Amino acid sequence: MSKKTINIGLFGFGVVGRGLSELLQRVPEADVRIAKVCVRNMARHQGEAPSLHFTTDPKEILDDPDIDLVVELIDDAEAAYHIVKGSLERCLPVVTGNKRMLAHHLPELIELQKEMKTALLYDASACGSIPVIRNLEEYYDNDLQISVKGILNGSSNFILSKIFNDHMSHADALRLARELGFLESDPTLDLDGWDSLFKLVILAVHAFGVYVEPERLFNFGITHMNDDDIRFANEKDRRIKLLGLAEKLPDNRLTLSVMPHLVSRNKYIYSCEDEFNGVVIKGRFYGKQFLVGRGAGGHPTSSAVLSDISAIRYDYFYRYKRMHSETPLPRFSNDISFRAYLRFTSDDDLQLLQPEAIYERYSSETHQYAVARINLQRLHDVRAELIERRMFIAAYPPD
């Protein structure tokens, strides 16, 4: 794209959209202009940004020949899918931050962008301001990846930080996060690990060349974490962190999961606090990388969006090199056993999990826990029951 000023058509004017508009005013050198903004409710927005042209009709952007690029920043995943698809079909490059939409439609959109030779960039979708996707695509693209592990959700990490650093109760931390506007309108997206799961699906495509449908992954969050669990973590001098993990296994298999982990003090992730995200990337040759940055908020995320817009200016696109590798791609598998902390109320709860080995066992009048070896596929199979029985599970690797 050799044009001087880039005219963007923006969908959505929430926290990130407004952040982008402010950022563009502060960085005139970027030479990016918001030509039109498409929102659901005109009345709500016109007052706050009188200089912008608002519309409710997507076609007013998609069919405007003066628009060079579409930026999609709306909440609704289904509507976002149609916007992104519609843009690519018209050879309009798109920048999107919608992880839920991407996690469900990536294969089709990758094909479409290839067919239409039109860029689709989405670095803001995973880990806000941390350039994880871009670095996996370009910088670590020749190494043999071993694992990608990290705190992928800022809101739940904020809550966990308040509990473990400031000794707030779970309920108070949740209340504070809500007051600060850190939680999505549906907080289970953050707290039950869905948001992390969508991001992990995206990262696995770039790190390992493998796309896995979100529903095939086990995800488990911190909604049912209680004071007993917090006490257990403190006793062991660990902190509970909600982690997404993609890891190569023997026999060229790949496992993906999102769940709480009991993290020991000597891990980088232990010190990644508040609304920050932190990702540890391991490769055969470069060893261990750790990237930390703000994972939420209008300014950090809009800064990532602007990086994508600028990249399109110099004709950058994701190459999905690992997806098209000549060596056989790893196969997704949940068939992995690991050491976990399990908290529950009855023996029957423990039986449900079919532990392969039990290392520790505690029971009191109020609750029980076990440290046991369990299988990820089994957890995936009984996920609904775990939640129904208000059990709590956290990976508990030996030191």
Next chain:
Amino acid sequence: MSKKTINIGLFGFGVVGRGLSELLQRVPEADVRIAKVCVRNMARHQGEAPSLHFTTDPKEILDDPDIDLVVELIDDAEAAYHIVKGSLERCLPVVTGNKRMLAHHLPELIELQKEMKTALLYDASACGSIPVIRNLEEYYDNDLQISVKGILNGSSNFILSKIFNDHMSHADALRLARELGFLESDPTLDLDGWDSLFKLVILAVHAFGVYVEPERLFNFGITHMNDDDIRFANEKDRRIKLLGLAEKLPDNRLTLSVMPHLVSRNKYIYSCEDEFNGVVIKGRFYGKQFLVGRGAGGHPTSSAVLSDISAIRYDYFYRYKRMHSETPLPRFSNDISFRAYLRFTSDDDLQLLQPEAIYERYSSETHQYAVARINLQRLHDVRAELIERRMFIAAYPPD
């Protein structure tokens, strides 16, 4: 570059050169072939890699029409300069890891690569496997940078880690680093902050668009750090880290310096241990980023070299966008005062530094120290004397 196999001409076959050769065997998908290796002493290398073609004549590489790209990995900065210049003049893209050479010749080489429209990449030169330059160039290129601060030298960080974590004496830690081959043949490059200084000069070009000749910067290392300094740090619950710092000041000024810092526990850099490098990048919009990775060693660095080689395949080059910004570039300045810990033996030593304020003062029969406000320009002026008098200085920011 659309050729399938890239034929590289490699200069130097030390730790990184050998690492690259091994890496290329492990990653055949990269499709990069070492066509020729130019070394100073043929006899030393031919035995260890019989499949490679060795030469001692640079022209055999530079004038070979079958070579697509030059990789320069030698120690000698002057010779490296001529190799890089010679390559660019012949329109041969170059990848180099020679920070000392780059720190001294960057402006000329930037002009030359522009004139010859030939890429010069050097991400491996600063922070080994951490893609700092690439991220500053591309990902954070639209943000208003505030500062870049970090552990830029792995060897000195290894020594400091052994002292502060494993309670080794300074002398023992130095010995261990030497035994493990972590120190350059001239260890003052690592320990006195020269290596960090060269990297900082390079980073400032990409973060702020400003080139500053290395001799204009104040650098000070850990050679004269002694047990009194270590005790002081431990008493204050801090760790001494050797940090490079580039920071925007009011009035569009920029300060650059390399010196020990007393780092408190709540900083990311506090936990960056052993031979790892860690860089904190602050921007107006994305906030704070922290990148950690191995800063030394054959495999991590060669992995960074291969990333640059691959980038040249898809015609990537540094844009030096900030250097060519329309807004006025910041002016380099040493005129900044800051709080520091100073350890010395006589009152006269303290007078030499012309402290602007003294906050703490200690004296015993063996040594004295002060916590005082001092000026960076003054330190630069009296640097040789500081070393002669075996004084120690560390930035000591309030918590």
